[in-house]
Amino acid sequence: MKIYGDHQSGNCYKLQLVASFLGITYEWIQLDIKNGDTKTESFLKLNPNGKIPILVLDDGKVLSESNAILNYLAEGSEFLPKDPYLRAKVLQWQFFEQYSHEPYIAVARFIQHYLGIPEERRVEYESKQSGGHKALKVMEIQLEKTPYLIGDFMTIADISLFAYTHVANEGGFDLSQYPKINQWIERIKNQKQFIPMKSIDM
Known part of the structure; x- marks a missing residue:
């Protein structure tokens, strides 16, 4: 299988992380979204939405949307519960990740870390702070109750939210005020086969 992605994207990092945890082999196709690699005719044939990551299976079938791909890759593993309620809780957190x-x-990370907060995007950047802290507070409340988002074991819900949470400081979010999130981050980093997000050449 092939994964088309950008090392700078948290949504793509999710797939690298779950593949490492599960020992899944794949070919990585590096694209640079800032250079328009996802807008080419050949890429748009794979995903008309023009976004990464995408997964291309050995038989040519294509999946897009990072959390959908996570669910596909984790099927039958310990990272995706069989119990219908727990599986729904995984989806609940994944929808939360994408919408809240x-x-x-x-977006705040992109504006700060990649663009250096240009003046024309400063208002947008500042507007992202309250929403981001609201999401982090929701996570903190849950992680005060359980070590992982749906209970005592890690699932793809944790992988989905880990990707951008652990680098939230790069978007101006002070994680020191969220002790349970910090403990959760370290818990995931200490998992066997954990791989870090590749550093960005600024």
């Missing part, structure tokens, strides 16, 4: 977390924390 990523639009604030990931």
Whole structure:
């Protein structure tokens, strides 16, 4: 299988992380979203939405959307519960990640870490802070109750939210005020086969 992605993207890092945890082999196709690699005719044939990551299976079938790919890769593993309620809780956190977390924390990170907060995007950057802290507080409340987001074991819900949470400081979010999140981050980093996000050449 092939994964098309960008090392600078947290959504792509999710797939690298779950593949490492599960020992899945794949070919990585590096794309640079800032250079327009996802807007080429050949890429748009794979994903008309023009976004990464995408997964291309050996038979040519294509999957897009990072959390959908996570669910596919984790099927049958300990990272995706068989119990219907727990599986729904995984999905609950993944929907939370895409609608209440990523639009604030990931976007703020992009504006600060990649663009250096240009003046024309400063208002947008500042507007992301309250939403990002709201999402982090929701996570902190849950992690005060359980070591992982749905209980005592790690799932792809944790992988989904780890990707951008552990680098939230790069978007101006002070994680020191979230002790349970910090403990959770270290818990995941201490897992066997953990791999860090590749550093960015600024």
